[in-house]
Amino acid sequence: MSKLAAILRQQGYKLTPQRRAILGVVALSQEHLSPAAIYTEVHRKHPEVGRVTVYRTLEILVRLGLICEVHTGGKEHNFILRAREDHHHHLVCSGCGRVVDFASCHLERLERKLSRETGFTIDEHMLEIHGRCPQCTGGEK
Amino acid sequence: MSKLAAILRQQGYKLTPQRRAILGVVALSQEHLSPAAIYTEVHRKHPEVGRVTVYRTLEILVRLGLICEVHTGGKEHNFILRAREDHHHHLVCSGCGRVVDFASCHLERLERKLSRETGFTIDEHMLEIHGRCPQCTGGEK
DNA sequence: TTACAAATGAAAATCAGTTTCATTTATATT
DNA sequence: AATATAAATGAAACTGATTTTCATTTGTAA
Numbered sequence: 001m002s003k004l005a006a007i008l009r010q011q012g013y014k015l016t017p018q019r020r021a022i023l024g025v026v027a028l029s030q031e032h033l034s035p036a037a038i039y040t041e042v043h044r045k046h047p048e049v050g051r052v053t054v055y056r057t058l059e060i061l062v063r064l065g066l067i068c069e070v071h072t073g074g075k076e077h078n079f080i081l082r083a084r085e086d087h088h089h090h091l092v093c094s095g096c097g098r099v100v101d102f103a104s105c106h107l108e109r110l111e112r113k114l115s116r117e118t119g120f121t122i123d124e125h126m127l128e129i130h131g132r133c134p135q136c137t138g139g140e141k
Numbered sequence: 142m143s144k145l146a147a148i149l150r151q152q153g154y155k156l157t158p159q160r161r162a163i164l165g166v167v168a169l170s171q172e173h174l175s176p177a178a179i180y181t182e183v184h185r186k187h188p189e190v191g192r193v194t195v196y197r198t199l200e201i202l203v204r205l206g207l208i209c210e211v212h213t214g215g216k217e218h219n220f221i222l223r224a225r226e227d228h229h230h231h232l233v234c235s236g237c238g239r240v241v242d243f244a245s246c247h248l249e250r251l252e253r254k255l256s257r258e259t260g261f262t263i264d265e266h267m268l269e270i271h272g273r274c275p276q277c278t279g280g281e282k
Numbered sequence: 283t284t285a286c287a288a289a290t291g292a293a294a295a296t297c298a299g300t301t302t303c304a305t306t307t308a309t310a311t312t
Numbered sequence: 313a314a315t316a317t318a319a320a321t322g323a324a325a326c327t328g329a330t331t332t333t334c335a336t337t338t339g340t341a342a
Contacts, residue, residue, distance in 0.1 A: 014288060014339050036329080050291040055330065075216070075298085075329060091255055100259055110246065111270065114232055118241050119275035126212065128267045129252065134260035155308050155319060177298080191322040196299070216298060216330085 002027055004066060011064060021046045022057045026067065026081065033058070033067065033079040093133040100133075143168055145207060152205060162187045163198045167222065173211060173238055174199070174220045211240055212269055230268045236277025 004023045009015050025041045026033060039054045058079060061067045067079040091100040111122045142150070145164045150156050166182045167174060180195045199220060202208045208220040211231050221231075221240050232241040252263045 016289065052291060091259060091261060093261065102255060105251065114243060114270065118232060120232060120234065120272040121278045122270060122272040123235065125268065125270040129255065129263060130265050131261040131263040137262045157308070157320065193322060
């Protein structure tokens with residue numbers, strides 16, 4: 001039984017085949033999780049799993065703090081596995097859409113300063129850098 | 142003629158009664174603006190103004206840089222009046238939606254490093270910090 | 283086994299936002 | 313003031329993600 005499954009079980013949730021399938025995909029996912037992507041992936045192997053169940057399972061995972069939502073601005077919800085220690089951001093090419101991850105953002109100093117000056121408790125930050133990759137730099141739009 | 146109206150006019154946009162009404166509400170608003178809230182407010186006094194026009198007007202204001210979007214996580218879009226023309230970011234309270242501007246982000250070093258390592262030409266960055274303001278820190282939700 | 287609360291999924295509902303398109307209108311030009 | 317016309321409007325239909333409803337199924341503890 002996977003680690004995620006064990007935690008669910010332990011918290012009193014039933015371990016259905018659908019949930020197992022969803023947890024499997026979530027656990028393996030290295031990227032951001034959108035409900036749609038998870039549904040597509042899960043549904044390919046287990047056509048008996050419905051969209052609603054994906055949403056409900058993600059809801060549970062959020063409630064248990066195993067994944068957390070990132071607010072990317074689009075209309076989809078996006079989640080990331082919380083266990084992952086590798087906090088990272090994206091460098092997006094506005095030419096071809098290529099995305100490069102990067103980890104170091106060194107915003108801690110800034111966050112501490114802001115916290116001190118405003119009294120805010122800082123939870124998270126969203127950083128995205130836009131530019132053009134080498135292939136797109138010379139060219140058109 | 143209000144300042145916002147003058148700018149619109151100057152940019153070649155027609156000054157319709159609907160737009161005047163919307164600009165009036167936007168100009169007075171101290172908090173962040175959701176399309177729904179603006180529609181409700183405008184529609185109370187001018188029932189002839191439709192939802193679509195609110196969306197379209199907000200779109201223009203964004204295009205002109207007079208308001209900018211903040212990502213608060215809900216499904217609604219949220220905008221704030223952009224008083225300042227210089228580069229700045231937002232610290233958003235996830236409790237009450239209060240927005241504090243801040244200017245220093247010191248991402249130049251990071252951008253140079255990324256540029257060197259990836260070959261990207263960096264154009265801009267998007268940074269938004271989320272947390273809870275002093276009033277919302279102790280409490281519920 | 284059995285009992286039953288929990289879980290499921292098809293379909294309908296919601297909700298913010300967008301698109302379509304026939305009609306109206308602000309504004310520049312006579 | 314009258315006219316021409318591109319821009320603007322709004323009702324209604326649409327979209328796409330998410331949520332709700334509800335009849336049916338199913339883990340799991342007893």
